Each structure stands twice: as structure tokens, then as C-alpha cells.
Amino acid sequence: MSTPHDHEKREPDFGRDHAAKESPNDLACELLAQSLVAWRVAGSVARADDGALVIAGTGKDIRIERAPPHAMFRWTVTVDGRKRVAISLVAVLRQVREALDPGYAAIRVRIAVAPLVKS
Amino acid sequence: MNEAGGKLRQGRRQILKNNPMHSIPVSVLTGFLGSGKTTMLRHLLGQPEFARTAVIINEFGEVGIDHDLIEASEDSFIELQTGCLCCKIRTDLAQTLQDLLRRRDEGRCVPFERVVIETSGLADPAPILQTLMTDANIAGRLMLGGVVTTVDAVNGAGTLEREGISQKQVAVADRIVLTKLDLAGPAKPVLLRRLEALNAGAPVLVADHGRIDPARVFNSGLYDPRTKSTDVNAWLAEEAHGHAHARHDGDIQAYAIVRREPIQAVALTLFLEALAEHCGNDILRLKGIVNIRESPDRPAVIHGVQHVFHAPAWLDRWPSDDRSSRIVFITRRVPRRWAELLLAAIGDEVADVPVGR
Secondary structure, eight states, rough: OOOOGGGGGOOOTTTTTGGGOHHHHHHHHHHHHHHHHHTTTOOOOEOOOTTTEEEEEESSOOEEEEETTOOOOSSEETTTTEEEESSSHHHHHHHHHHHHOTOOOOOOOOOOOSOOOOO | OHHHHHHHHHHHHHHHHGGGGEEEEEEEESSSSTHHHHHHHHOOOOHHTTTTTTEEEEEOOSOOOHHHHHHOOOGGGEEOOOOTTTTTTTHHHHHHHHHOOOOHHHHSSSOSSSSEEOTTTOOOOOHHHHHHOHHHHHHHHEEEEEEEEEETTHHHHHHHOOOHHHHHHHHTEEEOOOOOOOHOOOHHHHHHHHHHOOTTOOOOOOOOOOOOHHHHHHHOEEEETTEEOHHHHHHHHHHGGGGTOOETTTTTTEEEEESSSSSSHHHHHHHHHHHHHHHHGGGEEEEEEEOOOTTTTTTTEEEEETEEEEEEESSOOOOOSSOOOOEEEEEEEEOOOHHHHHHHHHHGGGSSSOOOO
């Protein structure tokens, strides 16, 4: 099970350049656990025997699985038995957030009309 | 004035209006109630460097007082009294700035070379910065010169303890100015520690009865009009070089993410989008220099306030031998680890996307 404080046991700069050091599932597991912290949602993330990531303690039954090779998407997210595909971890986060946080309304980036510096 | 002189003046106005090299810096002067903003501004406006300054004062309350304390040219001085700048009258602010520019273009006011917005003591500066970044009618001609926050040395520590808005005013500052040291004596370590915890990157200056060197206070944005250059290291300040030393003060946290490996442009875009999507309201300020894989010799500079971001600015060259990406976050309870993992996960997923040049 991954808890939000696992990273404190690792080297301080673990976050740097570490994309190549962990498998996608490890990264996804810890990202999901930290996402719960960021969203201020109680719960935990664990890996099931079949490799799926399971979010527990939230009142929802959520499973996240890697898509099979050559699929057009990378992940599937199952919330209370309803399965949806996700093309990226960002999309996974959005689906999980929508499931766990009823008041959630995505905020879209707005781009400033003026340049940051003169060019 | 003779006809030739009039045409010359008109021509100069047209050049100033159309030339992007003459963007006018806008400084935001903020600080909690009674922290000495108006006293300092009154002193600054008496300095030759501030002779051509337009001032916008936002007062909270039915009867404005602060403007009576400021001696400034009537035609470049505007008081907004309809409420708190941050939450009620952003449209008024944009309109006011447009009117100021129009009057300047038409020669109906002093051809000011700087704008100072003094917020009310209860204002959240972030929405004001957003207005400057997003209003199409003003953003092309005005640029953010920096955020200056006054802190009262007598009551500042208590105010920061009690008032969340005071913490936010300090957290987003480019410069912090301590006031009322004549009453408080030397700055108390507890206050200095608090300021450092909230915003270690901003230099802490001292105003003596409002007196302070103008050059040290303003021009604290990425572009320095004095040197006509960008000083990204000073702009990013200490946070970007503090590496793993995250700082936090209650809900507000400041930290830097450092990555030695270049970041694909698409990954940076997706990262900023995801930050805004999930924590847009809690990103008080974000600024950074990024090594983009597609542009190894020209780093990108990014700046955001909550969910509003500038398009990246591309520097001609790296400011030093350090080519690592450094992104400084000032947030309200956005875990550093989450931001690190999000960037790593997105970078991992887009790694197989072809890199264009």
C-alpha cells in the first residue's frame, strides 16, 4: 500500500529525473496516493494481486488497470463497476477526482494575453 | 506651443503608444491594514524617479482617506472606492487602467512611465495580477513590474498569525518592506523567521518612516527597465537554488522542483494544465526556467498566478552554466511530492512522442 508519506523515507531528491527509475505502475500508485492528499480526500492506494491499483477508504470501489499492449489507450478506470478508458494518467486523475470529489469543477488554464517579457 | 512642437509631441505619443519596447511597468503595492503602504508611497512619489507615476489607490470603505494623504498630480491619480480590488472590482481596475492609457495617449495627463496600484489592506493580490495578465485591452501595453508587500514590524507577526490574507500578501511578494522599525526596534527574529518561511525568495527591505530607495523597491519583475534586460536568476530568487529546502508556514508552502533532464514541451504544457485543473486556486504563484528538450540552447521562462499563465518567454541563452529546470511554487497546501510525481508521470507518458524542433 502506498501512503502519502512514503517518499519521506527516500532520498531527498528522489523526485528529480526519476521517471526512468520506476515502472509506470509504481509511479501511478504513488501519484494517486499523493493526489488524494492534494485533493484533501481521505483514502489509500494499494496494488491488487493482479497488478491493478485499488483506491480504498473513499466509499467508492475504484480500480485502475494498465491497458493491454497495442490498445488505443493506456489505462482503464472502473468506478463502482463502471469501466471507462483513459488515454493518460492525467485522464485517470480526472476520472478519479470526478468520482471522489462531487464538488470538483476542473479549472482550465488561461493564457495571459501579454508576453512575460518584451521580445 | 508652436505647431512643430505640437506635432513632435504628438509623434512621440504615437511612438510610445505603438512600440512594445515601451510597455509601462505596473507595480502592485500591497500589505495588511496599517502596514505603512500609504506612508511609503507618499515618500516614493516625492522622489525624482517617481515623478512620472500614475497611482491607483483602492480603499475599502465608504470614505476614502488614503488619497488625501498622497500628494500627486491630480490627473494621474485615481481612487477606486467601490470595494475591495481583489474580489469586486477587477473590471473597474481594467477599465481604470484603460482610461489612464487613453488619457496618456491623448495628452490629457502626465505621460507617466510607471503605474503603482496600492491595494486595500484586505486585498488578495493574486486576482489583481491576473487582471494585468489577462485583460486584452491593457496587457499589451502594461507589464507586471513586481509585487511589493509592506509588513508592520510592530504588529506584523501577530497579523501574520491571525490573517490568512496577510500571509498571502507576503507569499506572492517580489519585495518585502518592513515598516515601523522606529517603533519596534530591530526586527524581531520571530517576524523574520515567519517572513522567510512564507517567502524566502523575496529580499526584505526596510523603510524608515516611509523612506526607502525607490530603485530597491520596484523594477522587481523579470524584465528590468533600468538595465533593459532579463535577470531570471534574481527573479527566481533563492527558492530556485534552495533545491530540496521546501519551506512552509501553515497552509502556505514554497518549494522548488529541480530537474536535470530536459522536459518535452508537450509534457510541460500538460503539467501546467493539470496543475491548474486540480489545484488552480491554490497555486498562488509559479515561476521557473525550464530546459525544453526541443530547445536546448534557449530556456523557457514560465510564470503563473493561480490558473493564469503567461505563454513561455524564450531567453536567448542560459543565464549560467546551470541548465537544470527550476520551477518555484508558492502554494496553499499543494504537496511538493504531488507536483514532482505529476511532472515525472507526464514526462514518462509523453516520452514516446516524437520531438519536433
